Amino acid sequence: xxxxxxxxxxxxxxxxxxxxxxxxxxxxxxxxxxxxxxxxxxxxxxxxxxxxxxxxxxxxxxxxxxxxxxxxxxxxxxxxxxxxxxxxxxxxxxxxxxxxxxxxxxxxxxxxxxxxxxxxxxxxxxxxxxxxxxxxxxxxxxxxxxxxxxxxxxxxxxxxxxxxxxxxxxxxxxxxxxxxxxxxxxxxxxxxxxxxxxxxxxxxxxxxxxxxxxxxxxxxxxxxxxxxxxxxxxxxxxxxxxxxxxxxxxxxxxxxxxxxxxxxxxxxxxxxxxxxxxxxxxxxxxxxxxxxxxxxxxxxxx
Ligand code: GRG
Numbered sequence: 001x002x003x004x005x006x007x008x009x010x011x012x013x014x015x016x017x018x019x020x021x022x023x024x025x026x027x028x029x030x031x032x033x034x035x036x037x038x039x040x041x042x043x044x045x046x047x048x049x050x051x052x053x054x055x056x057x058x059x060x061x062x063x064x065x066x067x068x069x070x071x072x073x074x075x076x077x078x079x080x081x082x083x084x085x086x087x088x089x090x091x092x093x094x095x096x097x098x099x100x101x102x103x104x105x106x107x108x109x110x111x112x113x114x115x116x117x118x119x120x121x122x123x124x125x126x127x128x129x130x131x132x133x134x135x136x137x138x139x140x141x142x143x144x145x146x147x148x149x150x151x152x153x154x155x156x157x158x159x160x161x162x163x164x165x166x167x168x169x170x171x172x173x174x175x176x177x178x179x180x181x182x183x184x185x186x187x188x189x190x191x192x193x194x195x196x197x198x199x200x201x202x203x204x205x206x207x208x209x210x211x212x213x214x215x216x217x218x219x220x221x222x223x224x225x226x227x228x229x230x231x232x233x234x235x236x237x238x239x240x241x242x243x244x245x246x247x248x249x250x251x252x253x254x255x256x257x258x259x260x261x262x263x264x265x266x267x268x269x270x271x272x273x274x275x276x277x278x279x280x281x282x283x284x285x286x287x288x289x290x291x292x293x294x295x296x297x298x299x300x301x302x
Contacts, residue, residue, distance in 0.1 A: 010292045014057060017077075020070065021056035022048075024078040028131055035123070042112045042120035043127075046085045050103040050242075054225070054297065055080040058196040061290040062214065065283055066204040073200060075135040076148065079128040080196045083156055086124035087192070089117050091165070097247050104242035128152070144202040151202070155195035164188025173252040181254055182223065189229070190222025197221075197290075213279040217290070220276035225297050227269040230255035232302065234262060241302045273298045 025047055032040050056077035063073040092099040092107040093114065100110050109117035129149065132138060138145050154160055164187025171184060197218035201211045232241050233248055234257040248255050256265035276294060280287040 010289070013289060014293075014296075017057050017060040018053045020060070020074060021053055021077045021081060024074045025081060028078055028082070028127070032127075038112065038116050039119055039123060042108055042116045043085075043123055045111055046089050046108050046120055047082060047124065049105065051081070051085075052300070052302070053081060054293070055084055055193060055196040057293050058193060058221075058290075059200060061293045062197040063200040063203075064289050065214070065287045066200055066206055067286070068200055068203055072137050072141075072203055075131050075138055076196075076199050079132050079152065080192065080199075082124045082128035082131065083152070083192060086121040086128070087156070087161060089121040089124070093117065096165070096169075097251055099244050099247055101238060101243050104239070125156075141203055147202040148199045151195045151199050155191040160187050160191035161189075164191070168253065171254060174254075176254045176259075178259060181256065181259060185223055185226040186219070189226040190219065193222035193225055194218035210283060213282050217276045217279040217294075220272050220279075221294050221297060224269050224273045224276065224294070227256045227265055227272070228298060228300060230257055231262065231265055231269070232300075234258075234265075236301070269298060 029040075029044050029048060032043065035043070059073055059077040059080060060070065063070065088102060089108045091097055092102055093109055099107055101107065105111070107117075108120060112120070129152070132145070132148060132152070138148070156162065158166075164184050167180075167184045168188055171180065176184075194215070195218075197214055198211075201214060204211070230248070233243075233245050234255065236245060238245050244250075247253075248258070256268060259265075260268060273294060277291060280291055280294070283290075
C-alpha cells in the first residue's frame, strides 16, 4: 500500500521527503543514548546540522518511480545520509582536504577535535549498516536486504568512494586527462549517488530493462552532481556554498572547470544530464520526481 499524497507540488514533495529522512535521522540519533557523550555530540553535529539531503531524495524518488512504500525506503534514505555525513567528516580532515568550514560552520574536527571527528565518521559508517540490517520492514525482504547491503558496501569501499578519494589524493598537483578525472569523480562521489537510486531497485519487481535504465541514469547523474560541485567551488563565494572556495586550488586538484573552463564544464554537465534524462524518459510519468531532482542537481546554487 503506497501511503504518499498524490497532489503535491514538486517543492512540497521535496520538503515531505526531507522531513521524512530528518525525522528518521532524529530517531536514530535519539537511540544513540549509550554512545559516549563527546562521540554522540560529534555524530549529531555532523548528521543533524543541515545539508541538502540530495542522496535521500534520490532514494525516495527512485522508490516512487518503482511504486514502493515509503516506509521501506526510510532506513535506506537515512543510511545513505549517515554514510554521506561520515564521508564529509573524513574528507575535511587535516590529512585529507584540511577544510575549516562545512555547511556554513566549523568542520567537525574544528568544532570538536581530530580524534573525535575520525571516530564520529567511523561510527556513522557502521551505524548506517546497522540501521538497514535492524529495520523490521526490510528484514521481511531478506534477499533484497543482502543485495542492498552489498550495493552500499561496494559503492563506498576501496573500489568506490574510498578508492576514489585515494586516486584524488594521488592526482593532487598533477595534470590529469578527462578520463582520469571522470574515473575519480565517478568513484569518489558518483557511486554513492548511483547506489541511492539502485538500492530501492532491489525491492522492486520492475523489468530488467527499466532497472538498467535507472542504473545508467544513476551513473550519469552522479557525475553531473560532482561537475556541478566543481563549478560551484569555482564560481561562488564561501557564504553561498557554506564551504571554502579555495579547497581544490589549495590542494592542487584538477577539476572540470580547471580542465575545460567554466563554460566547457557547464556544457559537459548539461550534455551528461541530457543523456541521463533520456534514460528516465523511457520510464514515463512515474519518473517525474526523479527528473525534477535531476534538474535540481544540475542547476543547484549551493
Ligand atoms: C577513510 C580517512 C578516510 C577517508 C575517506 C570518505 C572519503 C574519505 C572521501 C569521500 C569524498 C567525498 C566527501 C565526496 C563527496 C564530495 C561532495 C561533493 C560533497 C558535498 O555534497 P552535498 O552538496 O553536501 O550533497 P550537503 O552539505 O548538502 O549534504
